[in-house]
Amino acid sequence: MTKRKMKWFGMAMTGVLAISLSACGGGGSNSTNASGGGASEPAAGGGDGASAENVTITFQNIYPDASDPKNQMLKKIVEQYESEHPNVTIELDSLNTDQQKLKLKTQAASKEVPDITVVNPAAQMQPFVDADLFAPLNDMVEENGLKDTFQSGILDYYTFDGNLYALPDGNNIGVVYYNKKLMEQGGVEVPKTFEEMIEAVKTLKSKGIQPMVIGEKDSWTGSFLFMNILLRTNGGPGFLQDVLDGKKTFEDPAYVEAIEAFQQLVDAGAFQDGATSFDYNSGENLFKTGTAAMYYMGSWATGGIETAEVSKDGNVGVFQFPTVGGKGNPDEFMLAPGSAFAISKNSKHLEETKDFLNYFMLNFPKEAFEVKGAVGIAQNVEGDFKAAGYSDMAMNVLDLFKKVKGGDLAFDNTMNPGTTQAHLSGTQSLFVEKKDAAAVAKELQAAYEDNK
DSSP: OOOOTTHHHHHHHHHHHHHHHHHTTOOOOSOSSSSGGGGHHHHHTOOTTOOSSOEEEEEEESOOOTTSHHHHHHHHHHHHHHHHOTTEEEEEEEOOHHHHHHHHHHHHHTTOOOSEEEEOSGGGTHHHHHTTOBOOOHHHHHGGGGGGGBOTTGGGGGEETTEEOOEESBEEEEEEEEEHHHHHHHTOOOOSBHHHHHHHHHHHHHTTOEEEOOOTTSTHHHHHHHHHHHHHHTTSSOHHHHHHTTSOOTTSHHHHHHHHHHHHHHHTTOSOTTGGGOOHHHHHHHHHTTOEEEEEEEGGGHHHHHTSGGGGGGOEEEEOOOBBTTBSOTTSEEEEEOOEEEEBTTOTTHHHHHHHHHHHHHHHHHHHHHTTOOTTBSBOOOSOTTTTTOOHHHHHHHHHHTTOOOEEOOGGGTSOHHHHHHHHHHHHHTTTSOOOHHHHHHHHHHHHHHTO
16 A cells, blocks of 8 residues: 555545535536536446346445434435346445444455445455455446546555555544533534633533433544544644654553543543443434534535534534644644545456446536535535535535645554554543553553554
């Protein structure tokens, strides 16, 4: 795999350029298939190997929430494809993120991976690629101009030894969404420092307003927030890379300080009771139904929030994660190359599956744009977001993309699975009991040493 380190800076800024052109109505995408009705026509003819026999393709995905625009888009594209290919049935297996990860591990162990599944980039993909479970997509991505629809550099995170194995749905940043009415009722302003965030949490809590929500049953959610704190306490990106390079350990003061800051949020009563029993969707739905003042998540949540009741009358705003202890730059974000679609190497209908995935991804930008779900996708988008009725909140998220000055990838996209699990468990435990930060850091360093 290509060495990445801070390559994200150039990649993120290239993606930002594509988005900003679209937001201004310039339609500056290189894609010829990402908008209008033309996307379905080139793909409709099928790949060269597609046959007329009856075929069922299992499509595992992480769009289970019927209220989310991506779920609606998914079903629409599938219905379109099936109508144009009467011999093909697309069987959807829609799961939340952690359910899908667990199911795929079980399927991979028995080498019974569904025709299309979902993987995460870089370190998370590596074991599946090493096990030779996925089909290379180099040939398929060249069909119908599909490769050119993706933002520059994004496919590198899914490429190993020159072979592309998955196609991403997103290219996102971590942001904080907030409910303007609840913040006003609580008498608090948008925090510009972490210390102000803690005080806002305490004030909101004292007035009976839920300060923040999270779906920590899916433990990556707490990790994603924690890593944004670490990005600040470290004074910038690269902490995990420094650990991998032997320059730092997890017992470094920056990591210990991040644990202490995270624990302050918990102790201040930031999160809902029983946060570890709420999965990603149920945690997010608490914010979407107007029961919480703030919600930290990747910008992929924008579409679902925008179309929810809470966003009525421009009620939702967004802000950058603040400095922590005077450290860090808010223009450095958690960067999230998205989950991605991979095809089983052992699919019984490999050519038909490639044909469908080609069609799906060609139509993805256009359909996502139409359902207000195109903020933070991995492909270039043609169209004027403002003219299409995207909210001020969505436009503000697009503006934040323009501010990106670099950042870090998620823990589980950087570290090996054993170390990652120790980190996820250690972070999750902070929600249920007070722990000594140095001891948590020491346990993680031991797990890292054991899993090298």
